Amino acid sequence: MSALRARLAAILLVACLLFSGQALITPQSAAAADPGYLMVHFTGDGSTGQQMYLSHSTDGLHWNDLNGGGMVLRSTVGTKGVRDPAFVKSPDGSKYWIVATDLCIGCGQNWDSAVNNASRNLVVWESTDLVTWSQPWLLNVAGAIPDGRNAWAPEAIWDPETNDYVLYWATNATLNGVLKHRIYYARTSDFRTITTPQVYIDRPGTQNIIDTQIVEVPAGVGSYRYVRASGDGQITLEGSNSILGTWTNLGNLSGIGLTGSQVEGPMWMKFNGTGKWALYLDQYASGGGYMPVLTTDPSNPAAYQKPASTSYNMGGTKKRHGWILNLTAAEESRVLARWPNTAVNRLQSYNFQDRYVRHANFDVRIDPNVSPVDDSRFRLRPGLTGSGTVSFESVNFPGYFLRHSNYDFQLVYNDGSSQFAADATFRRVAGLADSTWSSFQSYNHPDRYIRHYAYELRLDPITTATGRSDATFRVTS
Structure with missing residues (x-):
């Protein structure tokens, strides 16, 4: 009997380990009543691909293109192309913004001119319901940066310490004799006026940094209130307890075979009702689009795991650098009603x-x-x-x-x-x-x-x- 009990205990232990590992790779589906997720993104180069597209997911891993895969917003300002969009939602849920790069590769501009002499503006839309959007406007964020040559990949987060939004983006500029992309920031309350831009992230030497996105982590998970992922030659993780405070380097994702030469455009998502996150990464080098990397602790590089390719589906269009919003039930209802797959x-x-x-x-x-x-x-x-x-x-x-x-x-x-x-x-x-x-x-x-x-x-x-x-x-x- 003792041998049998030992054998049963061993089998049970193995089963538990297998189950726990699988639970990390495949997050539990949210309850049927839980609302899902909304991704804003662009799809590629050219005047059509560089516009705003939306996709919806009920589980955070399987995505459906809204509006029949067609664009949902088109920029009529600046270069008339937009990339790298980010959602911003006010703390009380009464307003939303989309901020995006004013850039149109393949429609009058190439990458060399985009790096050295491009728009210093961002494109902004505003909404009170997530479905009816204002006309876009241009927000000049890099014009006041000495030798600022562009403004790319904007993001924004509400800062309770300053009671406004920290807007951050990449600009190629000369500082201390070094020309490269750094992350700058400014504060804003309305995305129409900003404070004087300041350097936010500057890597050593000539190392560029272009993409970064911050996620707020609840108490009890890791050692930091905020974690940011950045594309800087690696996918570097950093932690801080203050958005504008000191950030600590936590490591990178090279341990699971992901570096900045392969992936870019980090995009966070918190799974509803679980202690799990996805860090979506754009496989730009292979043209593979986004893939989710899963974790239970955003601040621990060793906790990230690649999913099986069969465990997620990105839908019919290629998703390029974007942003994911966890929806309320009311938001989801409005969004799905506004952009059904009408012929x-x-x-x-x-x-x-x-x-x-x-x-x-x-x-x-x-x-x-x-x-x-x-x-x-x-x-x-x-x-x-x-x-x-x-x-x-x-x-x-x-x-x-x-x-x-x-x-x-x-x-x-x-x-x-x-x-x-x-x-x-x-x-x-x-x-x-x-x-x-x-x-x-x-x-x-x-x-x-x-x-x-x-x-x-x-x-x-x-x-x-x-x-x-x-x-x-x-x-x-």
Whole structure:
């Protein structure tokens, strides 16, 4: 019996060890009622890839592209491209910001010019609900830095010691005779004005540092309140009990085979309801996109483990340097309702069937051979005024909708007003010239329909056979 008990005890011990190791690699799924996670990111170079995209996860490891994998915000300022976005949420949850690098590689700028003479601005959006965003604005953060040549990879964190946000980013500048990227910081309360930039992180010699992100750690985990991960030739971990205080070097991730020559863009995520974190790293050298490295103690380099490649899925688009927000139930509900995977469609003219509705310089008309073709692609969203109606959102200018004003049509950014919603909402009815096609009746002028006249889109009453043909369209892919 004693031998049998010993054997059973040994088996039990091995099982426990295996289970505990697996628990680290594969975090327990949150309860079904728990909200999930929202990632903001870009997808690659070029004017389309360098915009804002969103992905959602229920467990933090398996991601679904929102909006059908299409962009959700487009920069219309600065270089008109954005990279390296970060979410910022106010402590009371009443405001959100996205701050991002103003950079467009492959659309008028190459890496050499980006390093030595690029935008000194960041791009900022603001929201009160995480779904309706302001127009973007530029925030000059590096213009006051002597010989400051760019502003990259911004992040921000609320500092309870100063009762405002610490905004930090990388700038290539000459200091003490050495030109390299350092991390600078400034304080802000509104992301419109900042204090004078100061050096935040400066590595020895000529070592550059570009990417860094801070996570707040709860009491009882490790020895520090804050841990930051930085791309500086390694993925270096540092700890501090004050955001603007002294930071201690804790080591790096080279022990698990990850260095700065392989990965960049560290992005933290705390799993809901568990004592586990993921540090997502962008496998830029291999083009592999993000992978999660898992830990129960962000301050201990020895506690990190790579997951099995089958234990996570990043979704259909490549995720590049971004930020992950733990959602509340209300936030998740709003986000999923705003960006469902609605199909992309075109509106083909009934009586000029080689022509499609398109925007050009924000005016709206019907044209043949539309180039770029995305100018003629729209998502037929549930109407901004309510169910049973539709609104037309541009694919390549997300947040912009077809709207009538003085019975003329333009592509206009949704300002969230009730007037905008009414002007941009229509009832889809049987085609006035052919019932197998469609016509679109104005929500707030129900005696008028969308029609083309001299190829321009208008909102008119329809009284003739020509008018009925002009007001008839096929919704097609």
